[in-house]
Amino acid sequence: MKYIKLFENYISGLENYLVYKYKLHWVAKVKRNLFASSVEQKDIEKALEEWRYTGDCVVTKDAVCELCGQPYLHYHFQIKNLLKSNELWIGSECIKRFSAEDTKSIQFFDNYGNRITDERLIIKTVNKQMVDLKKDKKVQEVLELLSDLYNKTMESALNELFDQYSNKEYLTPLQMLWLDNYFSENNIEVNPHIFNVNLSNRFYLDQVFTRSADSIMRLENYLTRDQKEILDYNLNRKRRLS
Numbered sequence: 001m002k003y004i005k006l007f008e009n010y011i012s013g014l015e016n017y018l019v020y021k022y023k024l025h026w027v028a029k030v031k032r033n034l035f036a037s038s039v040e041q042k043d044i045e046k047a048l049e050e051w052r053y054t055g056d057c058v059v060t061k062d063a064v065c066e067l068c069g070q071p072y073l074h075y076h077f078q079i080k081n082l083l084k085s086n087e088l089w090i091g092s093e094c095i096k097r098f099s100a101e102d103t104k105s106i107q108f109f110d111n112y113g114n115r116i117t118d119e120r121l122i123i124k125t126v127n128k129q130m131v132d133l134k135k136d137k138k139v140q141e142v143l144e145l146l147s148d149l150y151n152k153t154m155e156s157a158l159n160e161l162f163d164q165y166s167n168k169e170y171l172t173p174l175q176m177l178w179l180d181n182y183f184s185e186n187n188i189e190v191n192p193h194i195f196n197v198n199l200s201n202r203f204y205l206d207q208v209f210t211r212s213a214d215s216i217m218r219l220e221n222y223l224t225r226d227q228k229e230i231l232d233y234n235l236n237r238k239r240r241l242s
């Protein structure tokens with residue numbers, strides 16, 4: 001797998017070492033769960049090749065990925081083992097990550113029964129399924145925007161934000177500011193009122209206070225009237241105390 005090899009070859013400095021340790025842990029979990037339901041017991045690529053995405057994607061609540069163990073998922077994708085008739089329900093990150101490789105990956109087919117191995121096409125197909133299953137129009141609008149931008153630019157952060165927004169239906173203030181910056185750098189005009197920014201968490205609110213006055217003003221464009229009042233109240237309080 002490209003992803004695994006990338007991380008196995010990518011160690012320099014403490015931060016990368018920690019990422020490496022985390023990924024090893026993640027890969028170990030995937031291997032354990034995969035081998036438990038596959039015929040192949042040694043080679044992760046061979047084991048993945050035994051599996052096929054059935055095309056079934058369902059909305060769930062607080063589901064766990066049966067491949068990597070990631071919790072709190074809003075979507076489940078069904079994969080079936082072609083040799084053992086086992087099935088697993090996995091998350092969006094895993095279906096995207098493990099299908100988008102040459103032939104040594106989960107087999108992924110389009111609506112016409114043609115196998116797809118192109119990463120961009122797989123992510124586009126999966127994202128479209130996820131958008132279509134959302135009921136809230138505003139959430140759909142944000143997801144469509146993120147997905148379209150990702151398809152055009154292949155900027156991986158946009159796909160990561162897509163996955164987070166589809167599962168949690170909010171952005172943190174810092175994510176919103178990153179996106180705002182991305183919009184202005186690329187001359188993209190958006191309706192700021194479609195976004196849901198999470199300010200209810202104390203940690204996220206504190207993040208806002210570390211930003212410049214200009215950033216806070218830009219963030220306010222995306223907030224509701226109530227959120228702006230809360231933000232102003234806390235900013236004034238902070239000024240009084242300091």
Ligand SMILES: [Zn+2]
Binds near residue numbers: 067068069090093094
């Ligand atoms: Zn997973």
